[in-house]
Amino acid sequence: MTLSLTRKEAAAKIMVGLDKPDAEAALQVASRLEGTGCWVKVGMELFYAAGHEIVRELKKIGFKIFLDLKMHDIPNTVRGGARSIARMGVDMFNVHAAGGSAMMQAAMQGVNDAVEAGEAQSAPLVIAVTQLTSTSRETLNGEIGIAGSVEEAVVRYAVLAKHAGLQGVVASPLEVEAIKAACGEGFLTVTPGIRPAGAALGDQARVTTPREAVDGGTDYLVIGRPIVAEPDPAQALESILKELTES
Numbered sequence: 001m002t003l004s005l006t007r008k009e010a011a012a013k014i015m016v017g018l019d020k021p022d023a024e025a026a027l028q029v030a031s032r033l034e035g036t037g038c039w040v041k042v043g044m045e046l047f048y049a050a051g052h053e054i055v056r057e058l059k060k061i062g063f064k065i066f067l068d069l070k071m072h073d074i075p076n077t078v079r080g081g082a083r084s085i086a087r088m089g090v091d092m093f094n095v096h097a098a099g100g101s102a103m104m105q106a107a108m109q110g111v112n113d114a115v116e117a118g119e120a121q122s123a124p125l126v127i128a129v130t131q132l133t134s135t136s137r138e139t140l141n142g143e144i145g146i147a148g149s150v151e152e153a154v155v156r157y158a159v160l161a162k163h164a165g166l167q168g169v170v171a172s173p174l175e176v177e178a179i180k181a182a183c184g185e186g187f188l189t190v191t192p193g194i195r196p197a198g199a200a201l202g203d204q205a206r207v208t209t210p211r212e213a214v215d216g217g218t219d220y221l222v223i224g225r226p227i228v229a230e231p232d233p234a235q236a237l238e239s240i241l242k243e244l245t246e247s
């Protein structure tokens with residue numbers, strides 16, 4: 001089914017991955033995206049270089065922020081990490097489902113700790129990375145040692161994340177239907193592995209176009225290089241929005 005979205009609806013689904021080496025480069029792109037209504041994602045490259053300050057700057061501009069640090073550690077460490085993240089006032093962050101349910105529950109506890117102590121005004125959404133979108137079935141079976149299809153592995157992690165109390169998962173758009181069938185429509189799917197027709201795949205293994213991802217029922221599309229590595233990021237975002245608003 002082809003879903004017809006307004007421009008506002010389409011923009012609110014897009015999370016632009018600000019994968020840039022420093023604050024200056026990130027803010028240069030962000031300034032071009034200001035006012036569009038899209039989210040921004042701050043990942044390891046930018047956060048390890050520019051830390052809390054870049055999060056503050058992006059919030060000041062008015063962006064909703066997905067802090068993508070993919071925590072994966074013992075429960076006590078993740079609980080403390082989640083509390084620190086919640087204090088920063090981001091809207092969403094992620095942990096690895098492979099850390100198991102005690103670790104994921106600890107992330108939720110860390111968020112509650114911050115809210116109850118009055119350190120965070122509201123609780124960020126917490127989502128779990130299932131299988132990285134760069135992972136193919138060959139890698140899953142042959143290197144990581146998990147048998148079966150990628151979809152089976154993703155759904156198993158999604159169910160675990162749901163039972164641990166998380167609000168959603170990161171997966172490829174190819175697995176959204178199966179995740180929603182197993183975890184319910186309200187369980188969020190955040191999907192990288194988005195490539196406009198003809199764009200280079202790079203290291204991504206499980207991909208769809210923006211239109212296919214939306215038609216497949218995803219909640220959020222994470223898009224990095226097809227926007228931020230283009231000479232004109234605003235124009236690149238516009239052409240993706242155009243694709244999503246045409247029925």
Ligand SMILES: O=C(O)c1cc(=O)[nH]c(=O)n1[C@@H]1O[C@H](COP(=O)(O)O)[C@@H](O)[C@H]1O
Pocket residue numbers: 017019043068070094129131132133134170171192193194202204222223224225226
């Ligand atoms: O958690 C993520 O955001 C993530 C999970 C995943 O499985 N695959 C994945 O690509 N990502 C992130 O999504 C972004 C995708 O970027 P592009 O491949 O450049 O569009 C990167 O910032 C990745 O770190």
